[in-house]
Amino acid sequence: MDLELRHLRIVRAVADAGSLTRAATVLGLAQPALSTQLKRVERMLGGTLFVRGREGVRATALGELVLERARVLLPAVCELQEDAVRMARQGxxxxxxxxxxxxxxxxxxxxxxxxxxxxxxxxxxxxxxxxxxxxxxxxxxxxxxxxxxxxxxxxxxxxxxxxxxxxxxxxxxxxxxxxxxxxxxxxxxxxxxxxxxxxxxxxxxxxxxxxxxxxxxxxxxxxxxxxxxxxxxxxxxxxxxxxxxxxxxxxxxxxxxxxxxxxxxxxxxxxxxxxxxxxxxxxxxxxxxxxxxxxxxxxxxxxxxxx
Incomplete structure (x- = not known):
């Protein structure tokens, strides 16, 4: 399975929410479903992205790397989509x-x-x-x-x-x-x-x-x-x-x-x-x-x- 934008959105949502439960609410998913998807992403990337604690989740070093790239890629793709729609309508x-x-x-x-x-x-x-x-x-x-x-x-x-x-x-x-x-x-x-x-x-x-x-x-x-x-x-x-x-x-x-x-x-x-x-x-x-x-x-x- 290839890494997709939706996988990066999941990682960003978990980091922004600070917990799987809150991230699941934001994404409109059940918490077990989000946990399953996050595990798939971790398998694709070859390591653990978050560790759980009493106060929620914390990004690992690998997680921080992925988050850093996701926060650049996701807005860029969004802007690309908007510009493409705008250009398609230029005529x-x-x-x-x-x-x-x-x-x-x-x-x-x-x-x-x-x-x-x-x-x-x-x-x-x-x-x-x-x-x-x-x-x-x-x-x-x-x-x-x-x-x-x-x-x-x-x-x-x-x-x-x-x-x-x-x-x-x-x-x-x-x-x-x-x-x-x-x-x-x-x-x-x-x-x-x-x-x-x-x-x-x-x-x-x-x-x-x-x-x-x-x-x-x-x-x-x-x-x-x-x-x-x-x-x-x-x-x-x-x-x-x-x-x-x-x-x-x-x-x-x-x-x-x-x-x-x-x-x-x-x-x-x-x-x-x-x-x-x-x-x-x-x-x-x-x-x-x-x-x-x-x-x-x-x-x-x-x-x-x-x-």
């Missing part, structure tokens, strides 16, 4: 765009269709910023259009190039009958977050830190949210329209019947629109042009929102 003409929720993806598609008519464009959306970024890393997508809360880092910062498209203050959505929706201060006045203590909230889900940052901002304002409904955009809007919740949105949120948007006083929350791509991607050379399109889409979205 495909068009743009493959991934994005989380928001108004900028539609604006980007519109601008590509206007400036490069006939060029195919495909889109993929997800609530997960990490999932969208992963699609660019493995070559399934050309560009990622995502958001980040405040100064938090975008996903895959060491593998993708990221640039900030724009920075928006987070606004609050109110039903048009809400006590703070109008009033003598005018529609542009900022609402203190503390004025909304006792309200239920609606927001779209995500895997960034926005939820934690919102909770922290509420604590600073002297309250804890009664509840937060994480749901799709249409449901958030409906809950706001019927007065069951107030919502969180970006400044680019379009004008919607039955909904009034107001900035939060003091800008306690900020949302950064980000564009990401792989430096070795098949259309990486077009990143500057794509960035210009996205910034134009953002400016147009602000205009539609009346900001």
């Amino acid at each position: 495909v003409r068009g743009y493959r765009l991934g994005a989380t929720h928001g108004p900028l993806l539609g604006g980007l598609v519109d601008r590509i269709a206007r400036d490069e008519p006939g060029v195919p464009v495909t889109t993929y959306t997800s609530w997960s910023e990490r999932e969208v970024a992963g699609g660019v890393v493995d070559g399934r997508l050309d560009f990622a259009l995502v958001g980040a809360c405040g100064e938090s880092a975008p996903p895959e910062p060491g593998r993708l190039a990221w640039v900030e498209v724009a920075r928006d203050a987070v606004h609050v959505m109110l039903g048009e009958g809400h006590r703070l929706a109008g009033g003598g201060d005018g529609p542009g006045r900022g609402i203190e977050l503390g004025e909304l203590a006792g309200e239920a909230w609606a927001d779209v889900p995500g895997d960034g830190c926005f939820g934690d940052c919102f909770a922290a901002a509420c604590v600073r304002a002297g309250f804890t949210p009664v509840c937060v409904y994480e749901t799709d955009t249409a449901s958030c809007v409906h809950l706001v329209q019927v007065g069951r919740a107030v919502g969180l949105c970006r400044a680019t949120f379009p004008a919607t019947p039955g909904v009034v948007t107001r900035p939060l006083a003091g800008v306690p929350l900020v949302w950064r629109h980000l564009l990401g791509w792989h430096p070795a991607g098949r259309v990486a050379a077009r990143a500057g042009e794509v960035l210009g399109w996205v910034r134009g889409a953002h400016a147009e979205a602000l205009g539609r929102a009346g900001v």
Whole structure:
């Protein structure tokens, strides 16, 4: 039997976990099955890789040698696979765009269709910023259009190039009958977050830190949210329209019947629109042009929102 990559992954998993039991859990194997596979690897390599003790397993000298090589080979093979997929798709003409929720993806598609008519464009959306970024890393997508809360880092910062498209203050959505929706201060006045203590909230889900940052901002304002409904955009809007919740949105949120948007006083929350791509991607050379399109889409979205 020849040594395979899966054998090296087993050795690395055992070393990283520090015990066969924990490694078996990580690998999704039964502990006896992992022990059997490890013994086969040791027979192939001609010696014991780990010794067991009260505190788990410890690599032998041979084990350290194998681990040293595995930690070089496994990432290299992973990178090779990603580069091969990306190169195989070099001849495909068009743009493959991934994005989380928001108004900028539609604006980007519109601008590509206007400036490069006939060029195919495909889109993929997800609530997960990490999932969208992963699609660019493995070559399934050309560009990622995502958001980040405040100064938090975008996903895959060491593998993708990221640039900030724009920075928006987070606004609050109110039903048009809400006590703070109008009033003598005018529609542009900022609402203190503390004025909304006792309200239920609606927001779209995500895997960034926005939820934690919102909770922290509420604590600073002297309250804890009664509840937060994480749901799709249409449901958030409906809950706001019927007065069951107030919502969180970006400044680019379009004008919607039955909904009034107001900035939060003091800008306690900020949302950064980000564009990401792989430096070795098949259309990486077009990143500057794509960035210009996205910034134009953002400016147009602000205009539609009346900001």
